[in-house]
Amino acid sequence: MRRIVGIVLAVLLIGGVVVAVAAGRDNGDTGTATKTVRAVIGSEKAEFFGDPDVVKALATKGYTVKAETSGSWAMEGLDLKGYDLAFPSSQAPADELAAKYKARQPLPVPFYSPLVVVAHRGAAEVLAANGLAALEKHRGTLKMAAYLDAAAEDRTWQQLTGADKYGELTGTLYLASTDPESSNSGALYLAAASYVAAGGKVAASDADVDRTAPLMRKLVTVQGAQQSSTDATFRDFVSGAGNPLVLVYESQVAALLSEQKSVDDLVVLYPDTTANSDHTVVPLTDDGRALGELLSTDPGLRELAVRHGFRPQGSAAEFTRATAAHAEYLNQKLTGIRQAPVPTSEVLHEMARRARG
Incomplete structure (x- = not known):
């Protein structure tokens, strides 16, 4: 994957390590940047801001971005005095931060990415053979209701027909996800799972959280220690380590494919109910807002965002066109995929807290 360049600082801040990416300083960049913008971003965007082409494109518009990474939910605990913007991975933590720092609405939303499950072919074929997934060549659909039933029953791989052919498929069946108390993807996983478990109702109260809490706790505690970022879990999966089923952002998969990496064994499963x-x-x-709006509107930066696997807001055609060569892996139009509404940040925090115990 693209190397994150210019890592110059590692600081421990309230519950999480934050890594500074001083974009462009080690790339011989000779752009015309006149404003330095300090940002704290979700780790899944570090490679985007570290990309020399992004550095150059921003410099031509008059910006140098110094970005530090943090779990999206962990940003609430950081002292952001002196920063120009925060760039979490979803609306709920953004709304919390906007309220805390009295940021003017509307908030720029340059791009988005649905959650997907990456699997090795053997694991995907076993899920399909047991009614937990529908499978095409390199992509498919994870049947969330069936999967949650299996999780509620503590089903093991050994109980699934065909799993005995694969030595790595042992123990309890589960999706590896990130810590929902600090990471956006882990929190969104609970949002989608609780929505399905509640029969298509978004949690809006303590009583709603109570009804699905035992199952949400199972989904999390079966994993043991959890990573704080999808970057780490995806790298583990690509290297062949870790769980056979891993919840990541589609953008990470699309970026990997764009680099023409060897991914013959990869299957991308889109949960039939997921969260963007x-x-x-x-x-x-003001500089932070100007940069956010630039990321949303500049054609060159939107094109670079697609290169890193993100779906620009407002134009599905940009993503479809750019990923045409990888359509056998990606559900470009998200056909047949339902988007689960996300609870308020207060409810989602409580859901995560209960799930973690």
Whole structure:
């Protein structure tokens, strides 16, 4: 995957390590940047901001971005004085930050990405053979209701027909996800799962959280220790380590495919009910808002966002056209995929807290 360039600083901040990416300083960039914008971003966007082409495109518009990564939900605990923007991975933590720092609405939302499950072919074929997934060549659909039933029953791989052919498919069947108390993808996983478990009702009260809490706790505690970012879990999967089923952002898969990496064994499963990750800018200064709006509207930056696997807001055609060569892996139009509404940040926090125990 594209190397994150210019890693110059690692600081421990309230519950999470934040890594600074001083974009362009080690790339011989000779752009005309006149404004330095400090940003704290979700880790899944670090490679975007570290891409020399992005650095150059921003420089021609008059910006140098110094970005530090953090779990999206962990941003609430950071002191953002001196920063120009926060860039979490979905609307709920963005709304929390906007309220805290009195950021002017509307908030720029340059791009988004749905949650998907990456699987090795053997695991995907076993799920399909047991009614938990529908499978095409390199992509398919995870049947969320069937999967949640299996999770509620603590079903193991050994109980699934055909799993005995694969030595790595042992133990309890589960999706590996990130820590929902600090990471956006982990929280969105609970949002989608609770919506399905409640029969298509979004959690809006303590009583709603109570009804699905035992199952949400199973989904999380079966995993043991969880990573705080999808970047780490996706890298583990690509290297062949970790769980055979991993919840990641579609953008990470699309970026990998765009680099023409060897992915013959990869199957991308789209949960039939999932949640979109709306990457939302929380401007803390005028420069931060100007940069957020630039990311949303500039054609060159939108094209670079697609290269990194993100879906630009407002134009599905850009993503479809750019990923045409990888249509056998990607559900470009999200056909047959239902978007689960996401609870308020207060409800989602409580859901995550209960799930973690």
